[in-house]
Amino acid sequence: MTKPLKRNKWEDHYARKARKEHFPARSVYKLQEMQKKYRLMKKGDKIIDLGCAPGSWLQYASDVVGHSGQVTGIDIKPLTIRTPENVRYYQIDIFDMDEALFESIGNGYDLVMSDMAPSTTGQKLVDAARSFELCQTALSLAEKVIKPGGAFVCKIFQGESFQVFLESVKKCFNHHKIFKPQSSRKASKEIYIIGTGKK
Ligand SMILES: C[S@@+](CC[C@H](N)C(=O)[O-])C[C@H]1O[C@@H](n2cnc3c(N)ncnc32)[C@H](O)[C@@H]1O
DSSP: OOOOOOOOTTOOHHHHHHHHTTOSOTTHHHHHHHHHHHOOOOTTOEEEEESOOSOHHHHHHHHHHOTTOEEEEEESSOOSSOOOTTEEEEEOOGGGOOHHHHHHHOSOEEEEEEOOOOOOOSOHHHHHHHHHHHHHHHHHHHHHHEEEEEEEEEEEEOSTTHHHHHHHHHHHEEEEEEEOOTTSOTTOOEEEEEEEEEO
């Protein structure tokens, strides 16, 4: 069952909307904005959602791909949603993924999306460096499992390594976009890099 969102200092329009629409997190609206603008997901797609907990992107993506599609979620934390039929979920630290798990998730994916974020320390350099590590791990997974022509979406905290990561994405994908959703908090350093047309 979907748990109600806690009211806290971040309570805002999107948090209230998420509660009303039964999503466990306001982050769903960032993915919804990307979907409206870039149409990255379609019916029947096979998608990986990295950093999927509590589950709002999973819930939304599962609905878009429908019964003929499949969404695979990975996170260290548990989900707070009931897992839809076309979703499978692995509770694991991305840094601990081994060959057996890669074999289990398989390949031929249309899209790998990562909304992973480190626990923040408040020190911008440290937080950006940790975000960069997560992004690199997400990209190396994406390189292995996305089919040619497929797409990649990755959240990164802007910092010194942003440009380095962008260059790595450009090497693997024919096109790229940089996107800051309206629903992303203005104070947040997060931004999304979108790569399409996997080489
Ligand atoms: C902003 S939340 C994702 C919200 C999610 N997209 C949603 O809509 O419900 C970031 C997630 O990244 C996960 N995360 C951070 N480090 C991770 C790691 N090393 N391995 C797997 N997940 C990680 C966190 O546990 C957290 O659930």
